[in-house]
Amino acid sequence: MISIQGLTKRYGDEVAVDHLSCTVRPGVVTGFLGPNGAGKSTTMRLMLGLDHGLGSVTFGGKAYRELPNPVRTVGVLLDARAVHPGRTARQHLRMIAAGAGIDRRRVDEVLGAVGLDEAAARRIGGFSLGMHQRLGIAAALLGDPEHVILDEPANGLDPEGVRWMRSLLRELADEGRTVFVSSHLLSEMAQLADDLVVIGEGRLLAAEPVADFVDAHTRTHVVVRTAQADRFRDWLGRAGFQVRREEPDVLVVEGADVDEVNEAARLAEVPVRELHTSRSSLEDAFLHATADTTTYRGEAA
Numbered sequence: 001m002i003s004i005q006g007l008t009k010r011y012g013d014e015v016a017v018d019h020l021s022c023t024v025r026p027g028v029v030t031g032f033l034g035p036n037g038a039g040k041s042t043t044m045r046l047m048l049g050l051d052h053g054l055g056s057v058t059f060g061g062k063a064y065r066e067l068p069n070p071v072r073t074v075g076v077l078l079d080a081r082a083v084h085p086g087r088t089a090r091q092h093l094r095m096i097a098a099g100a101g102i103d104r105r106r107v108d109e110v111l112g113a114v115g116l117d118e119a120a121a122r123r124i125g126g127f128s129l130g131m132h133q134r135l136g137i138a139a140a141l142l143g144d145p146e147h148v149i150l151d152e153p154a155n156g157l158d159p160e161g162v163r164w165m166r167s168l169l170r171e172l173a174d175e176g177r178t179v180f181v182s183s184h185l186l187s188e189m190a191q192l193a194d195d196l197v198v199i200g201e202g203r204l205l206a207a208e209p210v211a212d213f214v215d216a217h218t219r220t221h222v223v224v225r226t227a228q229a230d231r232f233r234d235w236l237g238r239a240g241f242q243v244r245r246e247e248p249d250v251l252v253v254e255g256a257d258v259d260e261v262n263e264a265a266r267l268a269e270v271p272v273r274e275l276h277t278s279r280s281s282l283e284d285a286f287l288h289a290t291a292d293t294t295t296y297r298g299e300a301a
């Protein structure tokens with residue numbers, strides 16, 4: 001378990017991380033989300049003692065700097081490109097293994113686990129971004145750590161790689177490890193994560209299961225397909241429903257359930273061709289939850 005208590009970091013006048021407190025539990029994948037500049041990278045650096053601030057972070061009760069052999073307790077992927085390009089993948093991992101007193105046989109094990117066995121003897125300088133990510137994950141797993149912290153691990157991976165990453169993280173969680181992973185890919189996160197920690201402007205916005213977060217920040221809506229969309233929209237509007245036209249023959253009714261809309265169609269004598277509930281996405285929930293804290297927002301054209 002990772003416990004974060006009152007984590008705070010200032011750069012001059014700017015508060016990058018603002019009294020952040022939460023726990024990250026073992027056995028599940030926890031996604032770490034926030035808009036650009038929200039403080040995710042700073043938080044991860046603080047967690048690992050790479051940056052100094054206020055507050056505390058513990059891994060199974062111990063701060064990172066108190067761990068006798070951190071590689072065996074916390075596996076980390078922060079910047080996959082921060083490796084010596086002249087070394088081969090195997091040499092790179094053997095150096096880390098030697099530094100942490102890990103048997104060198106483990107190197108070939110993790111190379112196999114991340115699908116780099118064929119590239120083990122190649123110089124890292126020639127690696128693609130996806131291969132760098134795989135190597136970074138291999139390094140994170142080398143010490144068979146109980147906690148795994150990965151910053152944007154899916155970055156640069158092709159669709160097969162993303163799928164592989166998803167199943168790897170699931171396996172790590174199923175083995176009882178604590179898996180804390182940041183990503184900008186919300187649809188990926190929706191499939192991958194069980195819990196979420198969401199921050200905005202350095203502050204905690206949510207720490208809860210994905211489903212609870214989506215429920216709290218979105219409403220389900222009912223989608224109706226009818227040839228009489230105009231007439232039914234007016235009828236629903238008069239009856240107090242919140243309704244909008246999505247396509248010429250499709251209406252979306254917010255905050256209602258299928259039975260209510262079905263009954264409304266019966267009363268309005270509108271023939272309906274399709275009627276179903278649609279759940280909002282994690283992306284909708286994220287945009288809603290972080291709307292007030294998004295520093296870098298694209299202007300609509």
Ligand SMILES: Nc1ncnc2c1ncn2[C@@H]1O[C@H](COP(=O)(O)OP(=O)(O)OP(=O)(O)O)[C@@H](O)[C@H]1O
Pocket residue numbers: 011014015016034035036037038039040041042043
């Ligand atoms: N070394 C630094 N010096 C000054 N300000 C910094 C430094 N590092 C980060 N910041 C500021 O702290 C805030 C948080 O940045 P951080 O990189 O942690 O955000 P992030 O959530 O990781 O963003 P992104 O999603 O864009 O990677 C930003 O406003 C950033 O400008």
